[in-house]
Amino acid sequence: MIGLYHPGHSLVHRTPMLLKLLLLSLAVVLVGLLGQLWQLGACLLVVAALFLAARVPLGAAWKQIGPILWILVIAVPLQALFAGWTTAGLMAGRLLIAVALAALFTLTTTVTAVLEGFQKLLRPFRRWVDADRVGLLLALTLRCIPLVAEIVSEVIEARRARGTQGSLLALAVPVVVRSLYAADAIGEALAARGLDD
Amino acid sequence: MSTIDFDGVSHAFGERMVLQDIRLNLTEQRIGIVGANGSGKSTLVRLINGLIRPDTGTVTVGGLDVARHIKAVRRQVGFIFTNPDNQIVMPTVAEDVAFTLRRRGLTSLEITTRTQAALERFGLDQHADHPAHRLSGGQKQLLALAAVLVGEPEIVVADEPTTLLDARNARSITELLLGLSQQVIVVTHQLDLLADFDRVIVIEHGRVVADGAPDEALGAYRELLA
Numbered sequence: 001m002i003g004l005y006h007p008g009h010s011l012v013h014r015t016p017m018l019l020k021l022l023l024l025s026l027a028v029v030l031v032g033l034l035g036q037l038w039q040l041g042a043c044l045l046v047v048a049a050l051f052l053a054a055r056v057p058l059g060a061a062w063k064q065i066g067p068i069l070w071i072l073v074i075a076v077p078l079q080a081l082f083a084g085w086t087t088a089g090l091m092a093g094r095l096l097i098a099v100a101l102a103a104l105f106t107l108t109t110t111v112t113a114v115l116e117g118f119q120k121l122l123r124p125f126r127r128w129v130d131a132d133r134v135g136l137l138l139a140l141t142l143r144c145i146p147l148v149a150e151i152v153s154e155v156i157e158a159r160r161a162r163g164t165q166g167s168l169l170a171l172a173v174p175v176v177v178r179s180l181y182a183a184d185a186i187g188e189a190l191a192a193r194g195l196d197d
Numbered sequence: 198m199s200t201i202d203f204d205g206v207s208h209a210f211g212e213r214m215v216l217q218d219i220r221l222n223l224t225e226q227r228i229g230i231v232g233a234n235g236s237g238k239s240t241l242v243r244l245i246n247g248l249i250r251p252d253t254g255t256v257t258v259g260g261l262d263v264a265r266h267i268k269a270v271r272r273q274v275g276f277i278f279t280n281p282d283n284q285i286v287m288p289t290v291a292e293d294v295a296f297t298l299r300r301r302g303l304t305s306l307e308i309t310t311r312t313q314a315a316l317e318r319f320g321l322d323q324h325a326d327h328p329a330h331r332l333s334g335g336q337k338q339l340l341a342l343a344a345v346l347v348g349e350p351e352i353v354v355a356d357e358p359t360t361l362l363d364a365r366n367a368r369s370i371t372e373l374l375l376g377l378s379q380q381v382i383v384v385t386h387q388l389d390l391l392a393d394f395d396r397v398i399v400i401e402h403g404r405v406v407a408d409g410a411p412d413e414a415l416g417a418y419r420e421l422l423a
Contacts, residue, residue: 005289007326110326112292132300139296142288146330150282185283188248192276193286193297193344194268 004064006107012054013108017117024105028098037086040093047100056107064103068095115139136195140186151178199259199273199351199380200224201245206254208240215240216403219254223382225395227375229411230384231418232400238384241400242354245382246274258352275345275379277355281337282330290332290340291316291325297348315347319373335366342373352380359387388415 007013012020034040051061072092079088115135122131155174164170201223208216215237232238243249244256247267256263258270278284287293295312303311316322319339324332329340338358345353355374359367371390374381383394391397397414399407399421407417 005326110292111288112295136286139287143286143330146328147282150330182283185278185280186286189276189278189284190286191248192246192271192278192284193348194271194300 004060004106005110006054006056006060008055008108010054010108012050012104017109017113018120020105020109021117024101027101031094031097034094035090037089037093040090040097043097044093044100047097047104050104051100054104054108056104060107061100061103064107065096065100068099072096111139111142144182144186147182148175148179151175151182200257201352201380201382202255202257203241203244204255204257206244206251206256208237208244208249208252214403216244216251219403219405221398221405221408223380223396226380227394227396228380228382229391229394229397230382230400231386231388231391231397231415233422236400237403238400239356242276242356242382242384245352245354246271246276248276272348273351275348275350275353277338277341277345277353277358279357279360281334281341281361284341284344285329285337288328288330289326290321290329293329293340294321294344294347297344301348311347315343318346319343335362335369338362338366338370339373342370346377346379350379352382353377355381355383357384357386359385359390388418391415 015023031040031043034043072095076088076092079091115138118138119131119135122129122134125131152171152175155171155178158174159165159167159170162170201221203219203221203223206216206219207214215235219241230238230241240249244251244263245258247263247270250264258273261270261273263270285293287296291312294315295308298308298311313322313325316325319342321336321339321343324336329337332340338361341358353374358374359370362370367387367390371383371387374383375393383391385391391411394411396409397407397411397418398405399414399418401421406421407414
């Protein structure tokens with residue numbers, strides 16, 4: 001979800017996150033139950049219309065959906081070989097629709113909306129679970145992915161500069177140590193922003 | 198202007214004494230703190246919003262003992278770190294600024310309005326929905342500043358905020374800090390940036406060795422370095 005959100009004010013963007021997630025789940029189940037190719041074709045048209053309504057640029061949509069097509073290029077002929085072209089077509093259609101709908105959710109929903117949604121879901125359990133803390137935990141997990149990726153990339157570069165490319169130890173130790181330092185610093189920053197009150 | 202008082206403050210990390218019997222009354226609007234690496238200047242400013250607790254002595258901010266009123270003090274004291282990457286918590290720029298306002302009992306509309314105003318003030322409104330980690334170093338430090346100031350603190354403490362920046366970004370961050378209406382306390386190694394400050398404090402081996410107007414204090418510091 002990091003960096004995938006495409007800002008907008010369309011109906012798809014404005015739909016509450018929990019409703020969107022519920023509709024996504026129902027649609028995926030429904031698509032799994034459809035048994036005719038024409039039905040899946042109609043669903044694909046609806047999905048395309050939703051992308052148009054959300055005004056998601058073609059490039060951003062392709063980035064999300066493109067990789068699944070590569071898998072289908074291999075999987076469809078194999079499936080056709082063992083179960084026939086109709087079954088292979090149904091499998092491909094279902095997968096494509098599910099991935100496209102999930103991508104649409106990601107492209108039109110902010111991380112904050114997802115966190116707030118989960119906090120709402122957890123609210124009935126507030127006696128046992130601190131929903132704010134769980135939300136913060138999820139946000140930090142998402143935030144730390146690019147941070148750790150940057151650490152790994154810097155360590156690989158340093159390792160290359162010192163001619164120790166082959167050493168796994170020369171990668172693992174500095175990455176772990178620097179990640180722990182970063183975690184410590186983020187903890188301090190959270191405290192400074194009043195998060196350990 | 199808030200008053201920050203250090204009364205007989207000492208602090209040690211294990212066996213190593215980093216601050217010894219500090220007695221300071223900080224009332225000026227622009228205060229610079231300089232000193233060699235490991236001299237204790239970062240520890241000194243971390244005491245102001247309770248990131249570090251003194252072993253002996255007390256620190257008070259606006260009459261509130263930091264050790265006993267940590268929540269109230271942290272609302273008054275915004276803190277900017279050297280590396281903004283460690284300060285950015287949320288994935289996108291707007292979400293990180295808005296994060297400061299959570300748990301403050303504000304409505305969604307108030308949070309959105311204040312966030313938007315802060316982003317516009319720092320020229321980040323074009324990047325509102327962009328991933329924070331893809332900003333440049335200077336923009337990240339601007340984001341850190343926006344995220345602190347949206348909470349409307351009375352005091353802004355910055356620990357080497359320009360160390361990782363190029364000269365132009367360092368100058369622009371310093372000018373922003375100088376232009377704030379809040380009391381600003383800056384730890385830095387870039388002595389030329391302190392020329393317009395009201396007071397400069399020099400720390401050496403955990404003690405205040407010079408304290409006064411920039412010319413006078415920086416002169417004493419340069420002698421120490423010679």
